[in-house]
Amino acid sequence: MKYFIAFVLVAGLCALAQAQEQSCQVDVQSACGQSANALMAFFSGESGVANCNARYAAIGHLEHKMQDYIHLQLKKSYEYLLMATHFNSYQMNRPGFQKLYQGLSDRAFDDTIALIKQVTRRGGSVDFSKPHQQGVAQPPEVHLNELESLARALDNEKELTNGAIHVHTSATHGTTDNRIHDPEMAHYLQENFLSKQAASVRTLSGYANDLSKLVSVREPALSVYLFDEYLQKQ
Numbered sequence: 001m002k003y004f005i006a007f008v009l010v011a012g013l014c015a016l017a018q019a020q021e022q023s024c025q026v027d028v029q030s031a032c033g034q035s036a037n038a039l040m041a042f043f044s045g046e047s048g049v050a051n052c053n054a055r056y057a058a059i060g061h062l063e064h065k066m067q068d069y070i071h072l073q074l075k076k077s078y079e080y081l082l083m084a085t086h087f088n089s090y091q092m093n094r095p096g097f098q099k100l101y102q103g104l105s106d107r108a109f110d111d112t113i114a115l116i117k118q119v120t121r122r123g124g125s126v127d128f129s130k131p132h133q134q135g136v137a138q139p140p141e142v143h144l145n146e147l148e149s150l151a152r153a154l155d156n157e158k159e160l161t162n163g164a165i166h167v168h169t170s171a172t173h174g175t176t177d178n179r180i181h182d183p184e185m186a187h188y189l190q191e192n193f194l195s196k197q198a199a200s201v202r203t204l205s206g207y208a209n210d211l212s213k214l215v216s217v218r219e220p221a222l223s224v225y226l227f228d229e230y231l232q233k234q
Contacts, residue, residue, distance in 0.1 A: 054123030058171060058182035063124040065170055066115060069163045070126055073112040076156050080105035082142040083149055096231030097146060104153065104200075108160070111193070118188055146224055147215060150208040157204055161197040164189055207231075 084101035087094040116126050144152060171186040214223035 054121065056123075057184065058180040059122045059124050059185070061180065062167060062171055062182060062185055063119065065167045066119050066124070067126055069167055070112055070115045070119070071128075072160065072163050073108050073115065076160060077105045077108035077112060079140045079142065079156065080108060080153070082140065083144070083153070086142045086144075087146075087149070094146065094228045096228035096234075097149065100231050100234070101149070101153065104156075114192065118185075122185070146227070147208065147211050150204060150211060154201065154204040154208055157197060157200045161194070161201060164193040164197060168194065 080101045084098045084105060086092060087097040087101065119126055142149075168186050168189045171182040171189065173181070211224070211227055214220060214227055217223060
């Protein structure tokens with residue numbers, strides 16, 4: 001038992017020493033102990049103080065997952081914009097559907113900006129020059145009828161929800177190697193995305209089921225027109 005306690009104490013001291021070696025204070029003290037030229041380089045930003053940053057917890061583990069989710073949000077924003085344009089044409093003339101998809105496009109774009117700010121606030125970065133992990137996607141098919149478009153939108157919102165859940169799970173449970181958790185990132189995702197996505201999935205699933213019943217009649221044109229009028233008022 002004594003040997004076990006001694007081992008734990010030594011391990012703790014080693015971990016503390018390693019943490020101190022990786023601290024901003026140690027970097028600054030090291031830079032200040034250098035020559036005058038090195039000190040001037042430090043204050044001008046030319047010298048590296050690698051640990052004087054905003055990175056902590058599991059940002060290193062979550063950074064690439066957040067980048068994938070940012071790419072997904074931006075992709076869905078573009079797809080919704082194409083859908084809104086499709087229903088805003090003189091052939092379709094569905095201002096209610098156009099309003100719905102334009103709103104979803106704007107929301108996904110705003111979420112993209114918010115996610116970028118969150119990553120950079122935590123000391124990370126977002127590189128748009130790197131392709132998405134799933135490769136280059138084919139242009140989405142947006143020439144859909146009203147019910148098909150609702151089904152596509154519902155699938156999109158579920159995909160965005162699952163993306164947020166994936167990052168949230170990684171932030172909650174950490175890595176399999178060191179089990180580093182990131183409660184701040186998990187709280188951010190839960191407060192700003194999970195509840196909102198759940199509401200969006202619920203709304204779109206209701207729209208899809210309602211419209212599927214309305215178009216089951218022999219002449220569904222009037223039903224679709226009235227449903228579009230309803231969407232304009234939302």
